[in-house]
Amino acid sequence: MAEVILQGVSKSYRDTRAVTDMDLAIADGEFLVLLGPTGAGKTTTLRLVAGIEKADAGRILIGGEDMTSEPPAARDVAFVFQQYSLYPHMTAYDNMAFPLRSPARRTNENVIRDKVRKIASLLRIEHKLENKATRLSGGEMQRVAIGRALVRDPSVYLMDEPLSSLDAKLRTELRLELKRIQRELGATILYVTHDQIEAMTLADRIGVIRDGSLVQLGTPREVYERPHDTYVASRLGSPAMNLVPADALPLDAAPASAATIGARTEHIELTRDHGSGATIERIEHLGDQNHLHIALGEHKLVTLADPLSDLAVGDRVAVRLQDPLLFDNAGRRIAETA
Numbered sequence: 001m002a003e004v005i006l007q008g009v010s011k012s013y014r015d016t017r018a019v020t021d022m023d024l025a026i027a028d029g030e031f032l033v034l035l036g037p038t039g040a041g042k043t044t045t046l047r048l049v050a051g052i053e054k055a056d057a058g059r060i061l062i063g064g065e066d067m068t069s070e071p072p073a074a075r076d077v078a079f080v081f082q083q084y085s086l087y088p089h090m091t092a093y094d095n096m097a098f099p100l101r102s103p104a105r106r107t108n109e110n111v112i113r114d115k116v117r118k119i120a121s122l123l124r125i126e127h128k129l130e131n132k133a134t135r136l137s138g139g140e141m142q143r144v145a146i147g148r149a150l151v152r153d154p155s156v157y158l159m160d161e162p163l164s165s166l167d168a169k170l171r172t173e174l175r176l177e178l179k180r181i182q183r184e185l186g187a188t189i190l191y192v193t194h195d196q197i198e199a200m201t202l203a204d205r206i207g208v209i210r211d212g213s214l215v216q217l218g219t220p221r222e223v224y225e226r227p228h229d230t231y232v233a234s235r236l237g238s239p240a241m242n243l244v245p246a247d248a249l250p251l252d253a254a255p256a257s258a259a260t261i262g263a264r265t266e267h268i269e270l271t272r273d274h275g276s277g278a279t280i281e282r283i284e285h286l287g288d289q290n291h292l293h294i295a296l297g298e299h300k301l302v303t304l305a306d307p308l309s310d311l312a313v314g315d316r317v318a319v320r321l322q323d324p325l326l327f328d329n330a331g332r333r334i335a336e337t338a
């Protein structure tokens with residue numbers, strides 16, 4: 001495994017700036033997740049590291065070597081593509097064995113068999129190994145594509161939303177499995193997703209990207225607790241962080257520059273209060289949790305309902321805030337002074 005460094009990397013497609021001046025260092029053995037919405041430049045970043053796309057500016061180093069002008073084959077990366085890209089006429093087994101059979105690697109067939117079986121079992125596709133790729137479901141194809149990368153021992157794994165076409169249960173299982181495999185192999189992984197739960201649970205560090213630029217890099221906890229701005233803050237947390245003007249709720253000792261309050265469930269305390277102007281407008285039952293929608297004048301708050309509370313639609317509540325985040329009028333978080 002190896003460290004990967006991007007220095008001032010940019011890439012435009014005609015008038016679209018897909019990636020802008022990206023500086024990023026992924027440590028040897030690190031699981032780094034880039035989190036961003038659709039069109040943010042996630043796939044482009046991976047394609048640049050893989051060498052499938054050529055950077056307009058900047059440098060890319062893998063394992064200390066300047067790879068900026070090197071072709072993909074020289075870069076020793078294993079890529080799991082967003083759209084699974086299996087050889088349709090081959091079985092799942094042969095698809096997974098394929099990289100190990102390349103003339104450059106020439107691995108013994110017994111070694112290949114052990115490796116493919118082991119990874120297939122981790123990915124729960126052992127029973128489908130003899131199926132042709134065309135006779136797999138989308139989620140199975142995606143697991144074979146992940147497996148094809150994991151049988152290798154590259155400098156770095158590049159993974160483009162590899163769990164997105166799986167059902168929720170399998171996604172949760174494979175998330176845990178992937179994290180375990182990564183620890184076991186000591187693998188360096190650059191993983192991109194728009195899914196905040198994947199980012200929070202898989203990453204050693206999360207890089208949040210917006211319009212091709214890295215806006216914050218830190219541990220999941222840092223990014224969650226100390227987001228630089230409202231953009232980062234609203235990407236993490238479920239239900240999403242409530243952003244309301246600073247005068248919409250009473251604040252203790254707020255700095256004068258506070259323009260916006262960022263309140264997550266853990267910052268919100270509700271008590272019944274018939275005289276209050278805040279009303280429970282809707283209760284959304286999601287199965288494992290309930291979301292309370294609260295009307296607060298012209299503003300709305302969404303928070304998790306305490307499972308034991310008997311609050312009902314139409315009830316009036318007082319909203320108290322406990323150490324919410326505060327942002328200035330440019331949307332930047334105001335750091336706590338303590």
Ligand SMILES: Nc1ncnc2c1ncn2[C@@H]1O[C@H](COP(=O)(O)OP(=O)(O)OP(=O)(O)O)[C@@H](O)[C@H]1O
Pocket residue numbers: 013014016017018036037038039040041042043044045082194
């Ligand atoms: N080959 C291309 N030609 C022109 N524009 C492109 C090309 N590939 C990507 N783009 C543009 O570059 C920007 C970043 O695209 P990219 O595929 O990296 O986004 P993404 O973060 O992976 O999004 P998604 O979550 O939808 O996969 C987008 O505006 C996209 O339209």
Ligand SMILES: [Mg+2]
Pocket residue numbers: 042043044082160
């Ligand atoms: Mg993409």
